[in-house]
Amino acid sequence: xxxxxxxxxxxxxxxxxxxxxxxxxxxxxxxxxxxxxxxxxxxxxxxxxxxxxxxxxxxxxxxxxxxxxxxxxxxxxxxxxxxxxxxxxxxxxxxxxxxxxxxxxxxxxxxxxxxxxxxxxxxxxxxxxxxxxxxxxxxxxxxxxxxxxxxxxxxxxxxxxxxxxxxxxxxxxxxxxxxxxxxxxxxxxxxxxxxxxxxxxxxxxxxxxxxxxxxxxxxxxxxxxxxxxxxxxxxxxxxxxxxxxxxxxxxxxxxxxxxxxxxxxxxxxxxxxxxxxxxxxxxxxxxxxxxxxxxxxxxxxxxxxxxxxxxxxxxxxxxxxxxxxxxxxxxxxxxxxxxxxxxxxxxxxxxxxxxxxxxxxxxxxxxxxxxxxxxxxxxxxxxxxxxxxxxxxxxxxxxxx
Numbered sequence: 001x002x003x004x005x006x007x008x009x010x011x012x013x014x015x016x017x018x019x020x021x022x023x024x025x026x027x028x029x030x031x032x033x034x035x036x037x038x039x040x041x042x043x044x045x046x047x048x049x050x051x052x053x054x055x056x057x058x059x060x061x062x063x064x065x066x067x068x069x070x071x072x073x074x075x076x077x078x079x080x081x082x083x084x085x086x087x088x089x090x091x092x093x094x095x096x097x098x099x100x101x102x103x104x105x106x107x108x109x110x111x112x113x114x115x116x117x118x119x120x121x122x123x124x125x126x127x128x129x130x131x132x133x134x135x136x137x138x139x140x141x142x143x144x145x146x147x148x149x150x151x152x153x154x155x156x157x158x159x160x161x162x163x164x165x166x167x168x169x170x171x172x173x174x175x176x177x178x179x180x181x182x183x184x185x186x187x188x189x190x191x192x193x194x195x196x197x198x199x200x201x202x203x204x205x206x207x208x209x210x211x212x213x214x215x216x217x218x219x220x221x222x223x224x225x226x227x228x229x230x231x232x233x234x235x236x237x238x239x240x241x242x243x244x245x246x247x248x249x250x251x252x253x254x255x256x257x258x259x260x261x262x263x264x265x266x267x268x269x270x271x272x273x274x275x276x277x278x279x280x281x282x283x284x285x286x287x288x289x290x291x292x293x294x295x296x297x298x299x300x301x302x303x304x305x306x307x308x309x310x311x312x313x314x315x316x317x318x319x320x321x322x323x324x325x326x327x328x329x330x331x332x333x334x335x336x337x338x339x340x341x342x343x344x345x346x347x348x349x350x351x352x353x354x355x356x357x358x359x360x361x362x363x364x365x366x367x368x369x370x371x372x373x374x375x376x377x378x379x380x381x382x383x384x385x386x387x388x389x390x391x392x393x394x395x396x397x398x399x400x401x
Contacts, residue, residue: 005079005092010173014078014089016070016149018299023066026259026298030057033260044271044278048264052281056267057260059287069292073113076120078149083169087151089113089143090169093124095136100124101385102176103137104166108185109306110266111368112148112296113141114289118374123381135382140174142166144186146305148296153305156248158312159186163193171201180388182381184208184369186309192354195328196321206333206358206384208369208377209342213319214352223349230343237272237341240265245310252304262303263294273367275339284372321353331391333358333384335377339366357391358384 005011038050076091091113094100103123107115120139127133143150145157145165157165170176181202183191188209194202218224243251255261270290271281281290297303313319321328332354336344338361344350347359360380365373 005174008081008173011079011081014080014149015074016078017074018066018070022299026295027061029257030259031061033057033258044268048268048271049279052279053260053264053267056263056287056290060263060291064288064291066295069288069295072117072292076117080149081169081173083173084165086145086153086165088145088165088169089149091116091120091139091141092174093120093139095124095138096127097133097136100136100138101389102140102170102174102179103381103385104140104142104170104179104181105370106142106144106166106181106183106187106190107147108144108183108187109147109309110269110293110297111185112293113143114293114296115368115370116141119370119378122374122378126382131382135386137180137381137385140170142169144190144306144309146308147302148300148306152302153308156308156312156315158309158314158316159189160193160197160316161312162186162309163190163197166190167194167198167201177201178203180204180206180385182206182208185367186211189313192321192328195330195332195354196326199328199330202330204331204333204357204384204388205328205354206335206381208335208337209340209367210334210344210350210353211319211342212321212353214349215320215323215325216352218345218349220346220348222346226343226345226349230345233341233343240269241310244307245314248304248307248311251307255303256301259294259298262298263291265303266294266297270368273339273341274372275337275364275366284366284368289371325352327352328354331355331357331388333380333387334360335369335380336361337365337367337369337373338362339364341367358387 078091080087080089105116122129123137124139126135144162146152170179178201181191181194188207189211191205191207192212195205218227274284276284334356362376369377
């Protein structure tokens with residue numbers, strides 16, 4: 001398959017390097033940021049903590065080495081292709097063995113392909129990490145349209161439209177007849193639409209967040225209790241979401257020339273949505289990891305277009321998968337992390353939306369599972385894929401007999 005990429009005239013290698021003058025300009029703006037006050041009892045209750053943000057910015061200017069992180073990005077096999085009119089970036093890692101399973105992994109907001117750096121090689125080459133070569137995947141990790149290294153769509157795309165683009169990447173551009181899909185955050189919604197709209201090619205999905213809803217709503221006492229708690233929990237999360245799904249352009253004018261502003265807007269989510277104690281964000285993420293993700297947004301100037309997906313989902317109809325109550329019928333695996341900001345419903349509710357064949361309740365971890373608990377997520381993806389292979393083998397044996 002890699003040979004087909006190399007001879008495909010629509011696919012070109014991609015190398016990212018930020019000009020030195022742009023890097024200097026970013027650091028100058030961080031250095032010269034006009035710090036202001038916050039309430040005395042601030043902590044993280046009012047948003048990103050002032051003292052931590054100052055600490056992060058001091059590290060940014062004094063110790064953070066973007067070139068090292070840039071080299072890490074470029075150490076993967078990066079490509080670009082025009083897919084449904086989008087200049088789409090993706091990382092491609094050919095899996096080991098004779099028949100690695102194609103797997104597309106989708107990030108969300110405020111993430112990027114950097115979320116998956118610790119997963120790509122173990123997924124593609126399990127035998128190098130003490131695993132079984134039969135579990136190998138050919139791993140494809142795209143930057144979503146409008147995010148990071150990909151070009152922007154002509155207007156806001158929601159997750160359903162993005163799923164169509166990614167299916168075109170996997171089938172028309174890369175030539176896969178079938179593939180699995182994995183994702184959290186927006187990636188989870190995109191996986192849902194891949195499984196619903198593109199089931200002839202997408203043979204299974206694995207999600208670590210559930211964003212979709214059933215039109216009939218909760219039915220049992222347990223489900224109704226979950227919905228009530230979910231709605232209460234989301235009150236303090238709705239500010240950014242409402243802004244980005246209604247007036248993303250206005251927000252972008254304030255952010256586009258403020259590296260510190262972008263950092264604060266993104267860091268708040270990494271703190272609040274992860275399985276960490278208040279103020280202990282670095283128990284889950286290093287400063288280098290946080291700043292690498294932030295710098296991808298800044299250096300590619302995609303803070304604006306990355307927020308459009310919220311507007312796009314509103315136009316597509318919101319969280320309802322099917323007004324008629326149809327569900328995703330391809331095999332679905334669910335990795336349920338306990339500190340997920342979009343807290344999971346009872347399995348009974350999820351099964352009215354998905355054909356759930358695999359359900360794992362994790363002991364710890366939050367919204368950014370690929371960064372917080374990469375080994376847990378890795379093993380769960382492998383286990384889900386094994387189960388699908390076993391069922392497919394059994395089905396083929398039954399057909400033969």
